[in-house]
Amino acid sequence: MENPSHDAASSPGSTRAERQARADWLVTELGRLAAAADNPVQQADLRRTADGLVRLAIAFRS
Numbered sequence: 811m812e813n814p815s816h817d818a819a820s821s822p823g824s825t826r827a828e829r830q831a832r833a834d835w836l837v838t839e840l841g842r843l844a845a846a847a848d849n850p851v852q853q854a855d856l857r858r859t860a861d862g863l864v865r866l867a868i869a870f871r872s
Contacts, residue, residue, distance in 0.1 A: 833867050
């Protein structure tokens, strides 16, 4: 689970597109982990986390 833009995440001057790309990557990765999880509780937790991240991103855009 390597984020290709990890170095950009720590830079204070990252652009909106870079932040969006990182959020998209994280949501995708959480979805992938949820799909691969054998434990239904862990699956639900990962999906809920991804959903919360999406809601947070939408709130920041408003």
